[in-house]
Amino acid sequence: MIVAGLCRLLARKGVRVAPFKAQNMSNNSAVTVDGGEIGRAQAMQARAAGLAPHTRFNPVLLKPGSDRTSQLVVRGHVAGTVRAGDYFTHRAHLAEIVHSELAELRNEFDAVLCEGAGSPAEINLRATDLANMGLARAADLPVVVVGDIDRGGLLAHLFGTVAVLEPDDQRLISGFIVNKFRGDPALLAPGLEQLQALTGRPTYGVVPYADGLWLDTEDSVSVLAHRVVGDPQPPRGRQWLRIAAIRLPRISNSTDVEALACEPGVLVRWVTDPADLADADAVVLPGSKATVADLDWLRERGLADGVAAHAAAGKAVLGICGGFQMLCRSIDDPVESKAGRVTGIGLLDADIAFAAEKTLRRHENGLSGYEIHHGRVTRSAADDWLGVGLRRGAVYGTHWHGLLDNDDVRRAWLTEVAPPGFTVAADVDVGARRDAQLDTMADLLAGHLDIDVLLALLDGGPSRRPTIVSSI
Known part of the structure; x- marks a missing residue:
């Protein structure tokens, strides 16, 4: 969200900016142009x-299929399956791709904002790192460490992140951003001053916690942490509409239900x-x-x-992509x-067969959406x-992700499945809601970060801060 907010903030200033994540690990994906x-x-x-x-913008994507294996997607297309233990063998080839893509983006755009992955302090993975200090050192990038203070222990995390890095990595760390702060910033200020004295690195700002930011979540972490999707608003009529979204162990594109949660009176729960x-x-x-x-898991759980x-x-059942296939x-x-x-469960009279080649399709004429699936x-x-x-009665299935973002489709479906007394709102625009969230994030950053200093990093490169301790 910090990178997204900065992208929106810079774009509003007329800066030609692009996002970049060298390597992502997520089952939430989208089809590109x-x-x-x-x-x-x-x-x-x-x-x-x-x-x-x-x-x-994301040349390497890992899509976990189990705890130890992931589908490897390179430049948008499946390149095989890799195990955690043998990923090292792919590192040199993938690094060449990553560095080439970043170099081209830097030539084309005024600014490129590179999001890391996980934490740069995962020193056990440093040898194969493509997205954090491995990228920063190879491309000579200034690095800002963003810490989530809502998780607790942030000052130790920020100090420790720098301390465990190799000296050449430490020198690229320019400063810190504190994210999701609740309370009086004056109480935090002495800690940040001490952090600067210990590390020689400033904190560029403290971003307050914002309850309204929940659309387009990165991955299933939010699904694991929160049972209710979004911020439910009171119904327009006299009745709520309750939707149970099943939290599958290997859930992908969980963001599909977010459009439903934008509707007044619609309560979406992960179950x-x-x-x-x-x-x-x-x-x-x-x-x-x-x-x-995951179908086996549904049966084992009685779901x-x-x-x-x-x-x-x-009562209505809607299956999306893998859920449709089940x-x-x-x-x-x-x-x-x-x-x-x-x-399968057998609620739809159809058969599915998986093809080796993945279907990747983006729909923009009329209804919008996208498809990512092996099953046909x-x-x-x-x-x-x-x-x-x-469709069979009240059972619906589609391979389209993002279908419910189409306001007319979503309203029509809600009208069909709603209980008596529920009023479907006629004024919810999910696309506008998504843009409003990006603007909210940009406004938060504009109000709470030293944007001029961050822009100077874009122009001046790494500040070559000193090392603070010997790396372990």
């Missing part, structure tokens, strides 16, 4: 900069227990990076039976899980739904 896929965060940052998403379906007016099965494995019972009662009669998967043919419909006796999916 050049026909590839990148992390959704970089697509959001591109939007903040007034740009269409492009693969060069993992069949009992949580009881009071829901509708159930959403989101996307998954491990469709067959598959719960979804079927929900549909049998005439609702079909069968899934033949020799690609992702290599399980072969398995039985090979047989269907279900009804067509809007030309973007299938």
Whole structure:
């Protein structure tokens, strides 16, 4: 969000700015204008900069399929599957790609904002690092460490981050930004002064916590941390509409339900227990990076039976991408899980077969959305739904991500599934809400960061700060 806010802030100043994340690890992705896929965060940052998403903004993407393996996406397209232990063998090749893409962006734009990944203090991964100090040292970049004070222990984290780095990495750390601060900044000020005395590095600003920032979350971390999506607003009528979104273990593109949470009176909750379906007016099965494995998890938890019972009662079920595939009669998967043919939940009379080549498709004419999936419909006796999916009664399925961002589609679906007494609002514009969030972040940064000093870093490069301790 800091990078997105800076992109929007600089774009508003007339600076031609681009985002860059050398390597992302996320199952939330978006399709680009050049026909590839990148992390959704970089697509959001591109939007903040007034740009269409492009693969060069995130040349390496890792999409976890299990705790130890990830699908490797290079320049927008699948390049194989890698294990954590053998990633080192790919490092030299990927570094060449990363540095080439960054160099081209720096030639084309006035400024490029490079987001790190995880923490630069993960010294056990330094030898294979592409996105943090590995990139900074190779491209001679000034580095600002952003710390989330809402997690606690921030001053120790900032000091320790610098302290454990190699001397040549330490010298690139120019300063700090404190994020998500609650309370009186005057109480924090003495600590920041001591931090500067200890490290020789200033803090460029303290960004206050903002409750209203929740759209376009980077990955499933927010899904794990918060049960309720967004900031539910009171209904326009006399009734709430309750939606249970199932938090799959390998959930992907969890942001699809955020559009629903923008609606007044719509309460979207992440659930993992069949009992949580009881009071829901509708159930959403989101996307998954491990469709067959997550389908097994649904059955083990009793959620598959719960979804079927929900549909049998005439209540709405919506499956998106992997969730859509689970609702079909069968899934033949020799690609992702290599399980072969398995039985689906069977609420939609259709069959799915996984192809080795991933479908990557961006839709912008009429309805907007995008597709990222290996599974394809090979047989269907279900009804067509809007030309973007299938329907059987109150059960809906689509491969389209972002479909609910289309205001007319979302309102029509909510009207069909809503309980008596619920009034569907006619004035919610999700696209405008997303832009408003980016403007809010830019305004926060403008009001609480020393922007002139940060701009000077863009012009002057690394400040070559001294080392503070010997690296461990």
